[in-house]
Amino acid sequence: MRKKIVAGNWKMNLTLGQAEQLINDILQAGLRLKEGQEVVLATPFPYLLKAKSLLKNTPGFYLAAQNSASEKSGAYTGEVSAEMLSSIGVDYVILGHSERREYFQESNATLAKKIDLALANNIKPIFCCGEPLEIRKAEKQNEYVAKQLEESLYHLTEEQLKNIVIAYEPIWAIGTGLTASAAQAQDMHAFIRAQIAAKYGREAALNITILYGGSAKPSNAGELFACPDVDGGLIGGASLVAADFQAIISHLG
Numbered sequence: 001m002r003k004k005i006v007a008g009n010w011k012m013n014l015t016l017g018q019a020e021q022l023i024n025d026i027l028q029a030g031l032r033l034k035e036g037q038e039v040v041l042a043t044p045f046p047y048l049l050k051a052k053s054l055l056k057n058t059p060g061f062y063l064a065a066q067n068s069a070s071e072k073s074g075a076y077t078g079e080v081s082a083e084m085l086s087s088i089g090v091d092y093v094i095l096g097h098s099e100r101r102e103y104f105q106e107s108n109a110t111l112a113k114k115i116d117l118a119l120a121n122n123i124k125p126i127f128c129c130g131e132p133l134e135i136r137k138a139e140k141q142n143e144y145v146a147k148q149l150e151e152s153l154y155h156l157t158e159e160q161l162k163n164i165v166i167a168y169e170p171i172w173a174i175g176t177g178l179t180a181s182a183a184q185a186q187d188m189h190a191f192i193r194a195q196i197a198a199k200y201g202r203e204a205a206l207n208i209t210i211l212y213g214g215s216a217k218p219s220n221a222g223e224l225f226a227c228p229d230v231d232g233g234l235i236g237g238a239s240l241v242a243a244d245f246q247a248i249i250s251h252l253g
């Protein structure tokens with residue numbers, strides 16, 4: 001069966017001291033994850049090594065970066081390569097977040113390169129997709145997301161796809177307090193799974209984990225995670241508060 005994941009995307013928040021405190025608070029709750037459930041922490045780059053040592057191989061807990069470079073290595077001042085992340089034991093990398101697409105002009109083609117490098121270095125991409133509000137209003141969200149999947153993922157082999165997690169994050173729901181309704185999330189997740197089935201076959205589609213992201217919080221996570229095609233969440237703001245993050249994880253069931 002496919003994995004269920006709650007991933008916390010800390011974005012550009014917290015000092016090192018606050019980061020340590022948050023990880024310790026999350027671990028102290030002694031969460032008991034069931035088989036096939038994972039918690040992923042996407043900390044800022046400078047805290048990854050510390051986070052790795054604090055997690056101390058706690059079963060079910062994994063580490064993610066929030067981005068990685070589209071080039072292998074070399075004269076790219078300020079960039080962090082997939083190989084570097086791999087060398088410090090990072091498990092996942094968030095790629096294609098709408099904030100990176102918007103503020104750092106990341107195209108679907110650039111993301112395809114980042115995905116290839118992550119996979120080549122044994123890091124699992126959490127590939128984000130999702131439409132802006134005007135596209136949703138025009139009811140063109142399916143075409144929009146289909147194009148993102150096609151241009152960034154469909155060059156992968158079926159074997160490579162097994163290491164991809166998809167996160168559907170409607171842009172109008174990120175950090176706005178507006179959550180997609182459970183029905184809207186389920187519709188899009190079922191659509192994404194059907195697209196994967198059409199390209200890679202039924203088994204690949206059944207096995208791929210599809211997360212929801214966008215103002216997910218303890219009060220709506222239960223309803224969202226109960227949807228048959230929603231396999232967990234990519235959590236922004238609420239992942240910075242240990243009690244909220246724990247409550248969301250507990251909704252994995």
Ligand SMILES: O=C(CO)COP(=O)(O)O
Nearest residue numbers: 009174175214215236237
């Ligand atoms: O962008 C997100 C996770 O990657 C969602 O952010 P919020 O949960 O703060 O809306």
